[in-house]
Amino acid sequence: xxxxxxxxxxxxxxxxxxxxxxxxxxxxxxxxxxxxxxxxxxxxxxxxxxxxxxxxxxxxxxxxxxxxxxxxxxxxxxxxxxxxxxxxxxxxxxxxxxxxxxxxxxxxxxxxxxxxxxxxxxxxxxxxxxxxxxxxxxxxxxxxxxxxxxxxxxxxxxxxxxxxxxxxxxxxxxxxxxxxxxxxxxxxxxxxxxxxxxxxxxxxxxxxxxxxxxxxxxxxxxxxxxxxxxxxxxxxxxxxxxxxxxxxxxxxxxxxxxxxxxxxxxxxxxxxxxxxxxxxxxxxxxxxxxxxxxxxxxxxxxxxxxxxxxxxxxxxxxxxxxxxxxxxxxxxxxxxxxxxxxxxxxxxxxxxxxxxxxxxxxxxxxxxxxxxxxxxxxxxxxxxxxxxxxxxxxxxxxxxxxxxxxxxxxxxxxxxxxxxxxxxxxxxxxxxxxxxxxxxxxxxxxxxxxxxxxxxxxxxxxxxxxxxxxxxxxxxxxxxxxxxxxxxxxxxxxxxxxxxxxxxxxxxxxxxxxxxxxxxxxxxxxxxxxxxxxxxxxxxxxxxxxxxxxxxxxxxxxxxxxxxxxxxxxxxxxxxxxxxx
Amino acid sequence: xxxxxxxxxxxxxxxxxxxxxxxxxxxxxxxxxxxxxxxxxxxxxxxxxxxxxxxxxxxxxxxxxxxxxxxxxxxxxxxxxxxxxxxxxxxxxxxxxxxxxxxxxxxxxxxxxxxxxxxxxxxxxxxxxxxxxxxxxxxxxxxxxxxxxxxxxxxxxxxxxxxxxxxxxxxxxx
Ligand code: SF4
Numbered sequence: 001x002x003x004x005x006x007x008x009x010x011x012x013x014x015x016x017x018x019x020x021x022x023x024x025x026x027x028x029x030x031x032x033x034x035x036x037x038x039x040x041x042x043x044x045x046x047x048x049x050x051x052x053x054x055x056x057x058x059x060x061x062x063x064x065x066x067x068x069x070x071x072x073x074x075x076x077x078x079x080x081x082x083x084x085x086x087x088x089x090x091x092x093x094x095x096x097x098x099x100x101x102x103x104x105x106x107x108x109x110x111x112x113x114x115x116x117x118x119x120x121x122x123x124x125x126x127x128x129x130x131x132x133x134x135x136x137x138x139x140x141x142x143x144x145x146x147x148x149x150x151x152x153x154x155x156x157x158x159x160x161x162x163x164x165x166x167x168x169x170x171x172x173x174x175x176x177x178x179x180x181x182x183x184x185x186x187x188x189x190x191x192x193x194x195x196x197x198x199x200x201x202x203x204x205x206x207x208x209x210x211x212x213x214x215x216x217x218x219x220x221x222x223x224x225x226x227x228x229x230x231x232x233x234x235x236x237x238x239x240x241x242x243x244x245x246x247x248x249x250x251x252x253x254x255x256x257x258x259x260x261x262x263x264x265x266x267x268x269x270x271x272x273x274x275x276x277x278x279x280x281x282x283x284x285x286x287x288x289x290x291x292x293x294x295x296x297x298x299x300x301x302x303x304x305x306x307x308x309x310x311x312x313x314x315x316x317x318x319x320x321x322x323x324x325x326x327x328x329x330x331x332x333x334x335x336x337x338x339x340x341x342x343x344x345x346x347x348x349x350x351x352x353x354x355x356x357x358x359x360x361x362x363x364x365x366x367x368x369x370x371x372x373x374x375x376x377x378x379x380x381x382x383x384x385x386x387x388x389x390x391x392x393x394x395x396x397x398x399x400x401x402x403x404x405x406x407x408x409x410x411x412x413x414x415x416x417x418x419x420x421x422x423x424x425x426x427x428x429x430x431x432x433x434x435x436x437x438x439x440x441x442x443x444x445x446x447x448x449x450x451x452x453x454x455x456x457x458x459x460x461x462x463x464x465x466x467x468x469x470x471x472x473x474x475x476x477x478x479x480x481x482x483x484x485x486x487x488x489x490x491x492x493x494x495x496x497x498x499x500x501x502x503x504x505x506x507x508x509x510x511x512x513x514x515x516x517x518x519x520x521x522x523x524x525x526x527x528x529x530x531x532x533x534x535x536x537x538x539x540x541x542x543x544x545x546x547x548x549x550x551x552x553x554x555x556x557x558x559x560x561x562x563x564x565x566x567x568x569x570x571x572x573x574x575x576x577x578x579x580x581x
Numbered sequence: 582x583x584x585x586x587x588x589x590x591x592x593x594x595x596x597x598x599x600x601x602x603x604x605x606x607x608x609x610x611x612x613x614x615x616x617x618x619x620x621x622x623x624x625x626x627x628x629x630x631x632x633x634x635x636x637x638x639x640x641x642x643x644x645x646x647x648x649x650x651x652x653x654x655x656x657x658x659x660x661x662x663x664x665x666x667x668x669x670x671x672x673x674x675x676x677x678x679x680x681x682x683x684x685x686x687x688x689x690x691x692x693x694x695x696x697x698x699x700x701x702x703x704x705x706x707x708x709x710x711x712x713x714x715x716x717x718x719x720x721x722x723x724x725x726x727x728x729x730x731x732x733x734x735x736x737x738x739x740x741x742x743x744x745x746x747x748x749x750x751x752x753x754x755x
Contacts, residue, residue, distance in 0.1 A: 005752050007745060010733055018730045022700060030723075031700075038670055039700055121670070151735040151745070157707035158679055158738065161672025227744075239648070239676045273684060278743050279736075285746040 001062045001370060002147045002292045004112040011154070012109045015116060019043045020102035027099065042122060042160070044115030045101055048420045050566070052096040055118040056108060060128035060146045060170075061089035061373040065360035068371055070111045072356035078104055083356070085341060085349040087413055087464055088167075089127050089373040090118060094420055116154055121162045123153035123234065127169045129177045130374040133293060134382045136330045140189040140197055142172035144290040145226060148281060152227050159234050163241035164249035166234065167206075170199075174493075179375065181205045181213045181495040182467060184251045185233060190220065198222040203233060203263070204255030207461035211497045212252045215260040217267065223286070225271075227279045232271040236263070296368040296383055301333020305386035320404035320442060321393055327380075335386050337367075339379040339401040340411070344436040346400075347429040348414040349377030358399045366392050376413060378406065408445040409453060409518075410436040413464055417457030417474065418481075419566045424457035426474025426481045430563040431455060431510060434555070438511040448518055451531040452491070467491040469532040470517060471498045472510065483510055487517065487543055488535045501544045507563070508554035516547045588702075588713040588725050589690070596714075598640060598661060600694055601625065614639075620663050620692075623647050626655075634658070642694060645673040649680035656687040664710075666695040675708045682709035682739040699727035709739035 004012070022039050025031040031039075040046075044055040056071075071091055075083050078100045079093040086092055096104070108114055118125055128146045129135065149168065153159070159166075171178040172189035180186025186202035198220045205214025221229045237251045240258075255263050312319040327336040339359060341349050351359070359379055363371045366388050367381035374380055379401070384392060396402035405411050412435065415421065417428025432455060439445060454468030458475075465471035471486040482504035489498030505513055518531075520543050525534045535543070587596040598618045603609070609628035614621055620640035624647075626633060633639055640661030643649065649656075656662065662681060664674040674693070681687040692712035693705050702713055706728055715724040737744045745751065 003754065005754055007733060007749060007751060011731065011735065014731045014733070035669070035698060035700070121672075154735055155704075155731070156736055157704035157734070158675045159672070160704050161670050161675065161701075163672075235676055235679070238672055243671065243673075278747055282746060285751070288746075288752050 001064060002059070002112075002143075002289065008112070008151075009109070012112075012114055015043075015114065015155070016102060016105045016109055019105060023098060023102050038120060038161075040098075040101075041120035042117055043101070043105065044118035045096075045098070046119060048094065048416075049422050050420070051094065052098055052101065053092055053094050053420065054096050054101060054104060054115055055086070055090050055092045056113060056115045057118050057125040058090050058113075058373050059125060059150050060132065060143050061130050061375075062143070063371045063373065064111070065363045065369045065371070067111045067113055068356050068360040068363070070107060070113070072353040072360070074104055074107060075353040075356065082350055082352045084347065084416070085351065085373050085377050085379070087375050087377060087415075087462065088125060089130070089375055090125060091373070092416075094416075119165075120160075121164050121166075122160050123156065123162075123166045123168065126150050126153070127167075127178055127183075127375065129171045129173055130372045130380055131177060131327065131336055131382065132172060133295070134329050134331075134334075134336055135173050135175075135177075136328050137174040138172050138330070139174065139191060140172045141290070141293055142170040142178075142187075142189050143293045144286060145187075145189065145199075145223065146170050147289050147292070148285065149226065149230065152230075152279075159238060162234070162238055163243045164246065164251075166237070166251065168230075176492050176495075177375075179464075179467070179491045179495070182207050182211070182464075182491070183214065185230060186214050187226075189223075192220050196222060199226060201229065201233075204252040204260070206250050206252045207464060207466050208250065209247055209459045209461075210250075210252065211461070211466040212256065213495055213497070214252075215255060217260060217264045224281050225275060227281060228274040228277065229267075229271055231274060231279065232267045235270055236266050240266075295331075298331045298334065298383070299385070301331075301385060301387070303332045305333065305389070308386055308389050311390055317404065318390070318393055320446060321402055322389065323446075324404045324406045324408060325402070326389065329383070331383075333386055335384050335389065337381045337384045337389070337392060337396075338374070338406045339381065339396055339399075340403040340405055341378050341401065342405055342411050342436070343400050343403045344410060344440045345433060348412050348432050351379075355399055355401060358395075359401070362392065362395060376406075376411060378411070404442060405445055407450045407452075409439050409448055409451050410445060411452075412436065413452070413454040413468065415456050415463035417455075417463075421457060421462075423460060424474060425476040426457050426483055427507065427563070427565055428455050428457040428463060428474065430565075431472065431483070431507060434507075434511050434558050434563060435514055438515065438555075448521070449530055453514070454489070464491070465489070466497045467495060468498060469530075469535070470514060475504055477504070481507060483507065485510070485513055485517075485547075487540060488532070490532050499540055501540060502548055505552065506554060508556070508558040509552045511555055511558075512552050513547055516552075517543055520546045585714075585717075586721050587692070588715065588721065588728070590711055591725070591728055593721055593725060598692075600642060600663065600714075620661060620694075623652065627651075640692075642692075643674075643677050645671045645677070647677070649677050649685055653685070656681060656685045656689075659687075660689040661692060661712075662687060662689060663692040663694045663714075666693060666697055666701075669696040669698050669701050675704065678705070678709045679739065699724040702727035703730045707734065707738040707740045 026036045046053040169178040169183040170187040187199040202214035372380040414432040418424040455472040456463035456465040467489040473484045486498035584595040609624035642663035
């Protein structure tokens with residue numbers, strides 16, 4: 001992974017000192033909240049319903065064991081014993097005090113981490129493929145480019161106060177696991193006919209209120225020009241993006257208003273001034289950064305491990321786990337293993353300090369000391385010997401991180417929703433819990449097969465509901481909490497935006513609605529056909545008809561206190577969804 | 582003539598330029614440009630160019646929705662150009678400054694006016710501002726500290742034509 005040099009350390013340290021002083025001035029009243037708000041956001045610090053939340057950047061989702069241990073330390077020392085991994089491969093801590101934030105940032109700096117630009121109207125943390133470097137379908141490892149762009153975007157003096165937030169994602173594989181089509185800029189590393197490396201660049205994708213799939217602005221930007229080309233895109237956006245209405249301020253609205261052709265013309269006119277200039281990336285710099293991402297010392301191993309194959313035959317739970325949580329690796333005899341953070345009853349993406357410490361240890365024992373965070377809010381050990389799988393499975397089971405549900409119904413993507421977020425219309429975490437409980441049976445989940453259920457507590461779509469095969473969106477009707485259900489969304493190479501099936505449902509109706517959608521699927525599916533493919537083949541009508549054919553009963557159990565919102569007076573020490581040990 | 586304090590070339594100095602702001606009843610054609618050192622809105626310069634072009638004590642300022650490109654060759658006529666930040670979170674002024682410095686080759690004083698605060702001044706300085714009329718309710722002696730928040734930056738900008746990877750030997754960990 002990338003290692004800081006003395007310059008990275010110095011810049012990070014100066015940032016911590018700057019923010020420490022800003023916090024001091026805020027606490028002394030020298031800075032007003034409306035002046036301070038933007039400064040703290042650009043340091044990842046939000047004010048939520050109950051406390052401050054800090055979002056820490058995990059560049060392209062890659063973590064060392066030492067960094068994960070630092071998260072555990074932060075969880076214990078400053079928070080309530082757990083953290084939350086997000087859909088943008090970052091981690092958030094929910095129960096912080098403003099006074100502690102500078103110390104936390106200093107602790108993070110000691111392990112080469114930061115919270116720079118994880119919020120605010122600036123270029124956010126750049127995300128990438130969670131299987132970068134190990135995926136079989138990889139053309140080029142995207143991480144060196146992601147790192148070079150991370151440095152370029154860090155404290156960029158021209159782009160710190162954009163009209164709105166700005167998200168960049170990069171993939172280097174044939175299958176897009178970084179959701180590049182729904183980012184402000186999406187980049188796919190490609191090779192041209194001459195074998196040269198460059199980027200196919202998409203612009204103006206995004207979710208939120210106006211979900212749009214990004215348009216191609218250039219089919220091949222040679223890698224040397226990545227900085228200058230992106231700089232021109234962001235400059236045009238900074239100048240012409242709307243600032244009168246925050247709901248129309250994302251670059252997607254500008255691209256749509258101008259049309260992609262005109263937008264491209266303006267970008268490339270601007271680019272003529274900087275193309276081939278000093279910001280052109282040098283081979284030397286690429287090599288320096290790429291040297292941080294070289295393959296670990298793999299052993300020569302047989303393609304398959306005989307003991308694993310045998311154990312699978314007489315151990316169903318292990319076989320299920322291998323089927324769902326173990327992913328192919330480009331090196332024979334190795335596998336990438338997903339540690340599930342989606343155990344029923346736990347908020348999707350939450351991990352306790354103990355789990356983090358244990359995951360760090362597993363990484364050291366089994367995976368060259370590195371972990372990754374996925375946009376599905378799970379952790380990955382990317383370089384595991386197949387001969388270690390049985391041992392790893394047993395250890396992960398004890399930690400509650402071996403639920404064999406990756407890519408299945410209970411691998412839910414979910415935003416913090418009404419429990420934490422002041423913008424929410426609805427509860428997300430309790431609803432994820434209710435759905436996971438209803439469909440907890442693992443054989444049923446394996447029968448349903450691959451499906452993505454995504455939930456957001458409001459239009460801002462942090463839970464990516466638009467691109468869920470089933471999407472659930474919290475809406476407000478006259479101050480009441482309702483949930484809109486859509487189907488047919490998808491991420492990846494065949495991205496699509498889901499369509500709402502009809503009028504909204506109450507919280508307690510949702511599990512039954514999901515059940516009915518699945519019943520239609522089971523009735524209609526062809527052998528081996530996934531839910532999303534059935535939806536695409538037969539359309540929305542049969543689903544809609546069946547769901548609304550008879551009244552949907554509310555599940556009375558869901559009126560219980562354990563599904564209620566966290567109240568201000570709730571004893572936070574043991575929130576139900578994140579048990580501490 | 583009344584003077585006030587501004588930050589110029591990293592020092593707090595007295596300054597006697599007046600910024601002309603139009604109110605609702607004014608039009609760029611009709612507004613009276615007082616004598617003395619005055620910085621006028623771009624629109625006033627454009628509307629009263631013939632009358633104003635021989636004045637040596639004139640500066641011009643950009644609103645955040647105006648474009649440096651609209652002034653083209655005129656930039657060399659001025660020793661002071663200002664860019665207004667109606668709110669500090671409005672970042673268009675940074676791109677205006679970039680264009681003036683990097684594209685139009687403006688070398689005179691570039692002054693930030695309006696909602697100019699300590700915590701944005703480091704970025705402003707990088708993008709080519711060398712004068713700051715900080716918000717009058719803030720202590721200018723505190724504000725000037727914002728210019729030295731960082732000693733190092735990754736990117737190239739107006740203050741530093743080379744990105745870090747071209748100006749330093751990178752990779753040393755000690
Ligand atoms: S989707 Fe809405 S409710 Fe959920 S975290 Fe984002 S802003 Fe908050």
